[in-house]
Amino acid sequence: MLDGAILEELRAAVDGAGATKTAARPSGLIIAESQLQTYECDGLTNFRVLPGAVVLPRNAEQVQAVVRICAQHGIPFVARGSGTGLSGGALPAEGGIVISFARMNRILEIDIANQRVVVEPGVINQHVTDAVAAHGYFYAPDPSSQSVCTIGGNVAENAGGAHCLKYGFTTTHVLGMDVVLPSGEMVTLGGAAPDAPGYDLTGVFVGSEGTLGVATKIVLRIVKRPETVQVLLAAFDTIHAAAQTVSDIIAAGMLPAAMEMMDRLSAQASEAAVHPKYPVCEALLLIELDGPAAEVRAQMEETRALCAKNGAWEIRQAESAEERALIWKGRKAAFAAMGRISPNYIVQDGVIPRTALPEVLEEVGRMAAEVKLRVANVFHAGDGNLHPMVLYDQAIAGQEEIALDLSYRILHLCVDHGGSITGEHGVGKEKQQAMGYMFSEPDLETMQRVRHAFDPQNLANPDKVFPRTKLCGEKTGPYTPHPLETAGIAEYF
Amino acid sequence: MAMGVESLIAGLDGVECARNAQGRVVLSPGTVEEVAAVTRAANERGVAIEIAGAGTKRGWGNPVDAQIVLSAARLNGVREHSWQDLTATVGAGTTWAAMQQELAKHGQFVALDPLWPETATVGGVIATNDSGALRLRYGSLRDLIIGMTIVLADGTIAKSGGKVVKNVAGYDLHKLMTGAFGTLGVIVEVTFRLHPVAAHTRVWSVASQDADALGEVMMKVLDSHLSMQAMQMCASAEGYALDVELASLPEVLTTQMEQLRRLAHEGAPMEAAEVQGIFNAREALFRGDALVVKMTMVPGAIARLSREVVKLGGTAVTQAVGIMFARFEDATTLSALRELVEAEESAALVVLQAPTVLQAPDAISRAAEEVAPAGGPRAAARSALIEEIKRQFDAKRTLNPGRFVGEI
Numbered sequence: 001m002l003d004g005a006i007l008e009e010l011r012a013a014v015d016g017a018g019a020t021k022t023a024a025r026p027s028g029l030i031i032a033e034s035q036l037q038t039y040e041c042d043g044l045t046n047f048r049v050l051p052g053a054v055v056l057p058r059n060a061e062q063v064q065a066v067v068r069i070c071a072q073h074g075i076p077f078v079a080r081g082s083g084t085g086l087s088g089g090a091l092p093a094e095g096g097i098v099i100s101f102a103r104m105n106r107i108l109e110i111d112i113a114n115q116r117v118v119v120e121p122g123v124i125n126q127h128v129t130d131a132v133a134a135h136g137y138f139y140a141p142d143p144s145s146q147s148v149c150t151i152g153g154n155v156a157e158n159a160g161g162a163h164c165l166k167y168g169f170t171t172t173h174v175l176g177m178d179v180v181l182p183s184g185e186m187v188t189l190g191g192a193a194p195d196a197p198g199y200d201l202t203g204v205f206v207g208s209e210g211t212l213g214v215a216t217k218i219v220l221r222i223v224k225r226p227e228t229v230q231v232l233l234a235a236f237d238t239i240h241a242a243a244q245t246v247s248d249i250i251a252a253g254m255l256p257a258a259m260e261m262m263d264r265l266s267a268q269a270s271e272a273a274v275h276p277k278y279p280v281c282e283a284l285l286l287i288e289l290d291g292p293a294a295e296v297r298a299q300m301e302e303t304r305a306l307c308a309k310n311g312a313w314e315i316r317q318a319e320s321a322e323e324r325a326l327i328w329k330g331r332k333a334a335f336a337a338m339g340r341i342s343p344n345y346i347v348q349d350g351v352i353p354r355t356a357l358p359e360v361l362e363e364v365g366r367m368a369a370e371v372k373l374r375v376a377n378v379f380h381a382g383d384g385n386l387h388p389m390v391l392y393d394q395a396i397a398g399q400e401e402i403a404l405d406l407s408y409r410i411l412h413l414c415v416d417h418g419g420s421i422t423g424e425h426g427v428g429k430e431k432q433q434a435m436g437y438m439f440s441e442p443d444l445e446t447m448q449r450v451r452h453a454f455d456p457q458n459l460a461n462p463d464k465v466f467p468r469t470k471l472c473g474e475k476t477g478p479y480t481p482h483p484l485e486t487a488g489i490a491e492y493f
Numbered sequence: 494m495a496m497g498v499e500s501l502i503a504g505l506d507g508v509e510c511a512r513n514a515q516g517r518v519v520l521s522p523g524t525v526e527e528v529a530a531v532t533r534a535a536n537e538r539g540v541a542i543e544i545a546g547a548g549t550k551r552g553w554g555n556p557v558d559a560q561i562v563l564s565a566a567r568l569n570g571v572r573e574h575s576w577q578d579l580t581a582t583v584g585a586g587t588t589w590a591a592m593q594q595e596l597a598k599h600g601q602f603v604a605l606d607p608l609w610p611e612t613a614t615v616g617g618v619i620a621t622n623d624s625g626a627l628r629l630r631y632g633s634l635r636d637l638i639i640g641m642t643i644v645l646a647d648g649t650i651a652k653s654g655g656k657v658v659k660n661v662a663g664y665d666l667h668k669l670m671t672g673a674f675g676t677l678g679v680i681v682e683v684t685f686r687l688h689p690v691a692a693h694t695r696v697w698s699v700a701s702q703d704a705d706a707l708g709e710v711m712m713k714v715l716d717s718h719l720s721m722q723a724m725q726m727c728a729s730a731e732g733y734a735l736d737v738e739l740a741s742l743p744e745v746l747t748t749q750m751e752q753l754r755r756l757a758h759e760g761a762p763m764e765a766a767e768v769q770g771i772f773n774a775r776e777a778l779f780r781g782d783a784l785v786v787k788m789t790m791v792p793g794a795i796a797r798l799s800r801e802v803v804k805l806g807g808t809a810v811t812q813a814v815g816i817m818f819a820r821f822e823d824a825t826t827l828s829a830l831r832e833l834v835e836a837e838e839s840a841a842l843v844v845l846q847a848p849t850v851l852q853a854p855d856a857i858s859r860a861a862e863e864v865a866p867a868g869g870p871r872a873a874a875r876s877a878l879i880e881e882i883k884r885q886f887d888a889k890r891t892l893n894p895g896r897f898v899g900e901i
Contacts, residue, residue, distance in 0.1 A: 111791070113712055136716075193815055195787075198898055199672065199673055201669075203668030203671070226718070253600060292741060295720065295745045298742050351657045355577045422662050427661075446666060453878065
């Protein structure tokens with residue numbers, strides 16, 4: 001698809017016309033197959049497609065030049081940050097172009113007084129917090145991959161994290177951005193001041209999974225770090241009792257910074273992997289409260305009482321920052337720890353209204369027993385975001401298909417209970433078929449109108465998000481650990 | 494055209510039909526299907542529709558030349574309040590206050606304080622993206638709406654989002670509808686995420702003749718650990734006032750009120766007092782027939798811009814997130830305001846958005862005045878994109894034609 005003339009155009013766009021590459025300034029165009037392989041998948045590693053070329057622009061003008069070339073020749077493109085996404089969002093189109101933001105990773109402006117930070121899309125999430133921490137601020141959205149994932153990727157996916165129950169998602173913290181439209185035109189959406197006149201295109205763009213254009217500059221909102229943080233762990237005999245405690249905390253008018261739940265299987269796996277000293281129980285609840293010291297103290301007392309009322313037989317409050325970190329480490333290691341109790345597993349990202357939790361988990365247990373598989377559960381209990389992990393053994397003929405089928409039926413169950421197929425991982429390539437279960441034809445057709453307005457040629461990350469006719473023999477994905485995860489750099493959560 | 498309207502009405506079953514004081518046909522559908530029947534019939538016949546809630550903010554935007562009015566009055570009521578899930582689904586025609594009253598039965602609310610809650614409807618508040626001082630703690634409608642049912646001009650019924658707080662499946666059409674002034678679709682039903690109503694609040698106000706000194710206090714409060722939920726600066730020829738609302742436990746509030754007092758006294762001593770019911774101050778700006786504009790800015794610019802407004806003979810109420818509502822008795826002040834904005838925009842950091850006229854004496858043509866100052870190719874590309882979105886959703890310009898910025 002990419003002939004020599006197009007490659008030359010691309011080279012000129014990112015290296016400058018007639019430029020020769022030097023060791024100090026390597027070319028911004030990658031076409032060698034061995035190098036292209038680095039870009040053939042993201043965190044969903046069982047989908048692999050080799051791109052036609054990868055470009056590494058250094059500024060917005062170069063991004064714009066690349067997208068113009070794509071528009072002119074009808075070449076599909078996808079932007080890529082660190083490639084940590086879990087739904088195949090950064091998977092290239094065959095022969096298409098990957099625009100890597102590895103070289104656009106500068107923090108452009110820090111305005112502490114107005115609580116704004118302006119960044120290029122390749123800036124690592126954690127680096128935003130690092131840059132403002134000395135002033136007592138942080139960047140709130142905290143996906144578990146935050147030490148490696150980029151703001152550009154977070155914007156595409158509307159990334160969440162354990163603390164979004166209280167602090168909101170990426171969309172809450174993006175005020176504006178510069179975007180190269182699929183036509184190659186540059187627009188500014190939103191800005192440092194709120195409520196720009198016109199449609200809220202910033203709101204629509206965040207979470208559009210790269211299908212509406214490419215952001216080149218992003219204005220973020222930062223948040224004052226709370227005065228105090230406290231973490232509590234409580235052990236229950238039933239999921240129902242733990243879920244009731246969550247409801248009681250909400251009913252008492254509290255909004256914890258995070259509420260996480262693990263079932264026996266996940267807690268066991270975590271204990272084996274990182275030894276967080278979890279009690280052995282059917283349901284483990286982790287609650288983090290933050291705010292003014294006096295307020296947190298009072299709410300912690302109330303929370304302990306509610307745990308006790310619902311039969312918690314061990315209530316443990318982290319006394320030090322180290323203890324707090326250990327409790328969280330166990331939770332964050334839950335996915336990777338599955339390897340200790342099962343050779344293979346599929347992780348899903350369904351959401352349900354939190355009150356449906358006991359009923360849905362019971363049903364999941366029944367469905368799993370029916371096909372003789374185990375399902376481990378960890379979830380963001382505060383917002384109903386489930387991460388069921390279907391455990392199986394690839395070596396047993398036919399078991400992977402059964403596991404996949406079960407994982408999709410669990411998503412359908414979430415939708416049946418008024419929930420969603422994805423809370424934070426995105427639809428991407430992985431769940432595009434499930435979109436048809438969650439939304440009706442007219443819903444999807446209306447969303448397509450937005451897409452057509454931004455991208456009439458269908459070049460920006462095509463064949464993602466929306467369902468398509470399933471190909472014969474098509475295979476969808478079990479979970480395979482991301483190389484960063486295996487290397488211990490990033491945690492899956 | 495009159496024939497079109499007659500045949501349109503004749504073909505609609507169950508939709509309540511009346512004439513308003515101006516003789517225009519007012520259709521009041523009671524279900525989403527009836528809304529779809531109305532828009533489809535109008536769209537097929539080339540009949541324009543004005544969508545109406547309570548009409549409290551009809552002046553926000555250009556007048557609409559439409560033969561029929563689609564009233565949301567019968568699309569009312571709290572359909573579902575899942576209080577344990579902190580969500581509620583509400584008909585767009587419900588008045589804001591009626592909704593809050595229902596939600597309050599479980600100590601919850603939609604954490605937004607719009608103008609005229611007793612009469613303003615949920616749909617109207619969303620279509621105009623109104624928000625009050627509570628936005629400081631709880632965010633704007635973008636953060637509070639988790640799902641929506643809309644009807645497009647061609648009768649398509651579409652849902653986006655859902656009933657769960659956390660959800661990234663598909664495009665957020667509800668964000669596109671928020672602030673679109675009904676030009677893309679009719680909002681029929683909305684699902685909100687809710688918050689518990691703060692059980693204990695204290696409001697503190699400090700007055701001064703020195704806007705900059707008050708501005709400094711405001712910036713210090715923003716940078717503090719105080720449990721603030723609302724903050725605003727009021728400006729007039731008589732002077733300036735900073736209002737802060739704190740929400741926490743009673744004992745925490747006592748300590749924090751003391752901290753607040755100390756914070757204010759670090760600079761020049763100021764008069765501070767505990768007050769109540771001041772966060773609806775912006776409503777007073779709309780009394781009578783004066784010019785009222787909305788301008789937005791970063792917090793650090795609030796004190797300076799408040800001074801500028803007073804210098805131009807105006808009064809202003811500005812929320813700490815940077816949303817200013819300013820009133821001028823003399824409508825010709827608008828040109829001076831635009832100069833102010835243009836001067837700011839040439840600065841490195843854009844701190845001020847163009848004034849949007851919310852209310853004006855008839856003499857002013859709003860359409861011409863509302864558009865942001867021309868900003869080169871980027872602004873042109875953005876306008877083209879906005880026009881294309883309108884074309885995709887409502888190619889025949891059936892819904893609220895001309896209401897929006899740029900006469901969309």
